[in-house]
Amino acid sequence: MRTAIIEGDGIGKEVIPEAVAILDYFNETYDWGIEKVPVEVGFGKWERTGSAITDDDISLLKSCDAILFGAITTVSDPSYKSVLLRIRKELDLYANIRPLLPIPGIYKLLKIKDRKESDVDIVIVRENTEGLYSGIEELGDEKSTTTRVITKIASERIASFASNLAAERKNYLTVVHKSNVLKSDKLFLETCKETAESKGVNVSNKLVDIFAYDLIMNPEKYDVVVTTNLFGDILSDLGAALLGSIGLAPSANIGDSQAFFEPVHGSAPDIAGKGIANPIAAILSLKMMFEWMGKTREACLVNRAVAAAVHDKIITPDLGGKYSTKEVGDFILSKV
Amino acid sequence: MRTAIIEGDGIGKEVIPEAVAILDYFNETYDWGIEKVPVEVGFGKWERTGSAITDDDISLLKSCDAILFGAITTVSDPSYKSVLLRIRKELDLYANIRPLLPIPGIYKLLKIKDRKESDVDIVIVRENTEGLYSGIEELGDEKSTTTRVITKIASERIASFASNLAAERKNYLTVVHKSNVLKSDKLFLETCKETAESKGVNVSNKLVDIFAYDLIMNPEKYDVVVTTNLFGDILSDLGAALLGSIGLAPSANIGDSQAFFEPVHGSAPDIAGKGIANPIAAILSLKMMFEWMGKTREACLVNRAVAAAVHDKIITPDLGGKYSTKEVGDFILSKV
Ligand SMILES: CC(C)[C@H](C(=O)O)[C@@H](O)C(=O)O
Numbered sequence: 168m169r170t171a172i173i174e175g176d177g178i179g180k181e182v183i184p185e186a187v188a189i190l191d192y193f194n195e196t197y198d199w200g201i202e203k204v205p206v207e208v209g210f211g212k213w214e215r216t217g218s219a220i221t222d223d224d225i226s227l228l229k230s231c232d233a234i235l236f237g238a239i240t241t242v243s244d245p246s247y248k249s250v251l252l253r254i255r256k257e258l259d260l261y262a263n264i265r266p267l268l269p270i271p272g273i274y275k276l277l278k279i280k281d282r283k284e285s286d287v288d289i290v291i292v293r294e295n296t297e298g299l300y301s302g303i304e305e306l307g308d309e310k311s312t313t314t315r316v317i318t319k320i321a322s323e324r325i326a327s328f329a330s331n332l333a334a335e336r337k338n339y340l341t342v343v344h345k346s347n348v349l350k351s352d353k354l355f356l357e358t359c360k361e362t363a364e365s366k367g368v369n370v371s372n373k374l375v376d377i378f379a380y381d382l383i384m385n386p387e388k389y390d391v392v393v394t395t396n397l398f399g400d401i402l403s404d405l406g407a408a409l410l411g412s413i414g415l416a417p418s419a420n421i422g423d424s425q426a427f428f429e430p431v432h433g434s435a436p437d438i439a440g441k442g443i444a445n446p447i448a449a450i451l452s453l454k455m456m457f458e459w460m461g462k463t464r465e466a467c468l469v470n471r472a473v474a475a476a477v478h479d480k481i482i483t484p485d486l487g488g489k490y491s492t493k494e495v496g497d498f499i500l501s502k503v
Numbered sequence: 504m505r506t507a508i509i510e511g512d513g514i515g516k517e518v519i520p521e522a523v524a525i526l527d528y529f530n531e532t533y534d535w536g537i538e539k540v541p542v543e544v545g546f547g548k549w550e551r552t553g554s555a556i557t558d559d560d561i562s563l564l565k566s567c568d569a570i571l572f573g574a575i576t577t578v579s580d581p582s583y584k585s586v587l588l589r590i591r592k593e594l595d596l597y598a599n600i601r602p603l604l605p606i607p608g609i610y611k612l613l614k615i616k617d618r619k620e621s622d623v624d625i626v627i628v629r630e631n632t633e634g635l636y637s638g639i640e641e642l643g644d645e646k647s648t649t650t651r652v653i654t655k656i657a658s659e660r661i662a663s664f665a666s667n668l669a670a671e672r673k674n675y676l677t678v679v680h681k682s683n684v685l686k687s688d689k690l691f692l693e694t695c696k697e698t699a700e701s702k703g704v705n706v707s708n709k710l711v712d713i714f715a716y717d718l719i720m721n722p723e724k725y726d727v728v729v730t731t732n733l734f735g736d737i738l739s740d741l742g743a744a745l746l747g748s749i750g751l752a753p754s755a756n757i758g759d760s761q762a763f764f765e766p767v768h769g770s771a772p773d774i775a776g777k778g779i780a781n782p783i784a785a786i787l788s789l790k791m792m793f794e795w796m797g798k799t800r801e802a803c804l805v806n807r808a809v810a811a812a813v814h815d816k817i818i819t820p821d822l823g824g825k826y827s828t829k830e831v832g833d834f835i836l837s838k839v
């Protein structure tokens with residue numbers, strides 16, 4: 168198996184090495200035969216070469232099975248196109264997965280009292296190829312439009328993915344949409360319902376506006392949630408509030424044969440270079456890679472080691488600790 | 504001044520009379536000369552006549568200055584068009600305003616500990632005429648599209664409204680957008696920035712995904728927020744979490760010469776007819792009407808009377824009380 172390693176920019180360069188150290192440990196101890204392929208893409212490369220990611224980089228990534236990704240700085244310069252979006256598209260990584268499962272002990276650490284950790288165990292499954300990310304736009308000085316595209320085929324594919332996931336969990340799927348206003352969402356909603364029902368999964372649905380409220384107020388009501396691209400973008404960032412901090416959120420972009428794992432946080436230029444970035448989201452993204460590989464036991468070990476860091480307060484300043492990225496990474500490695 | 508009174512369906516018929524009793528009190532005591540115009544629209548009318556709102560109803564509404572509205576049941580039958588959207592459009596009520604200001608004492612009552620009431624004082628200003636609500640759709644069995652429309656003229660108008668509001672408050676405006684992906688949002692963002700700056704208002708901006716997270720995590724950072732139609736729809740429901748309950752959220756839809764005031768909650772068929780619906784959101788919507796009329800002192804009196812109901816626990820079951828809609832309404836009336 169070939170795994171591309173993209174550190175990217177800013178704190179990506181600091182957190183990914185901590186995740187890689189854990190990958191190396193398992194790879195060597197259990198002879199997994201993973202070949203690491205370092206790939207350099209991002210803003211730094213754009214500054215140097217004028218191109219944030221080349222066709223060769225894409226070919227290289229296509230030749231890998233998995234990708235572990237740090238963070239990339241995005242600038243508003245219109246000639247700078249999002250590397251993330253290009254990779255998702257070219258590799259057809261159609262399912263964007265964001266689990267909302269708090270690290271045991273984190274609510275106590277962060278003094279969160281209004282909800283219970285045990286009430287939060289949700290997976291947001293975001294359609295990752297169309298919707299408002301179609302790229303179909305007409306831009307003008309007086310008027311600009313973007314076309315939101317919903318297709319039956321993409322809706323079926325994501326609904327099928329989400330239903331399979333639901334079947335492994337509580338067999339309960341919530342479809343989030345806005346079909347009372349966007350008639351195009353009827354296609355999404357109906358397709359999701361049919362697909363889930365054909366797989367024997369219990370399905371209900373919720374309008375996106377009230378779902379956003381309910382996700383925060385009553386998270387215990389939800390298990391697997393499937394939604395369109397931009398709604399998933401908004402709701403999964405929002406859902407990170409249930410984790411206590413967006414700095415703790417991992418994610419996966421999954422296709423039929425490849426997958427891409429990344430912490431949700433960005434490159435954080437303000438703290439980059441100080442060695443204080445929190446490596447936990449990157450390490451939990453590696454854990455998602457282990458799950459994807461079927462290495463459930465190892466994924467559990469990583470989970471437990473992260474919980475131990477929180478329990479023993481071996482944590483970075485963002486969580487109120489005094490340890491460095493490397494110290495936290497080393498501690499977690501020592502516990503796996 | 505003519506004020507249309509639309510009770511609508513379900514609990515709309517129970518909460519609006521409580522707000523109207525307060526309106527009557529001020530109108531009679533201070534001789535405001537408000538003429539009330541009852542207008543019947545909604546699902547009940549649709550069932551009886553096949554039409555939820557007629558052209559005559561629209562003409563009647565156009566002849567009024569303000570509209571006080573309860574709630575309307577929406578059904579998924581495609582021949583049933585949203586009454587709310589039609590009124591907003593025909594009356595060109597371009598600014599949808601949702602203040603997020605908790606009732607004093609409500610956090611204590613609801614045992615909310617993770618944030619402070621004094622940290623929350625935000626107004627969400629939602630563009631109410633275009634964006635994904637354009638109605639431009641192509642529907643098919645395999646593919647459906649909706650066109651998201653951003654115009655300079657509508658962006659300017661809403662930015663101007665939001666900037667004027669900001670100037671009366673902390674002079675600080677946040678523009679919420681997704682211009683890193685939707686290039687059409689560049690037009691919205693740039694127009695809002697220019698408009699705010701031309702009015703001397705401090706302006707910053709935030710991507711909608713991270714804003715949703717930050718609104719819940721750090722509400723004290725925000726004052727007036729301006730955004731496009733569907734983002735405003737989602738964020739304002741979400742923001743109701745900061746009020747403790749969506750059942751407490753009032754709203755206004757404002758145009759150049761007319762305005763429409765409504766509680767955010769729906770017709771709640773499950774509790775309709777029991778006399779236990781919470782009238783506070785309807786009464787706070789009336790309060791927004793008083794503000795719009797320039798009756799600031801009376802608006803304050805209503806605010807104080809509502810806070811007294813919360814303080815004395817004269818509240819409906821949704822807030823843990825044992826009083827009826829009418830008892831709560833009577834109490835608030837007795838305190839104004
Ligand atoms: C960086 C941006 C293009 C991206 C998105 O909008 O999908 C990000 O917000 C995400 O959620 O991965």
Ligand SMILES: CC(C)[C@H](C(=O)O)[C@@H](O)C(=O)O
Nearest residue numbers: 347348376577585587588736
């Ligand atoms: C009922 C629906 C059409 C409406 C909207 O989407 O605008 C509602 O959610 C609102 O926020 O007023």
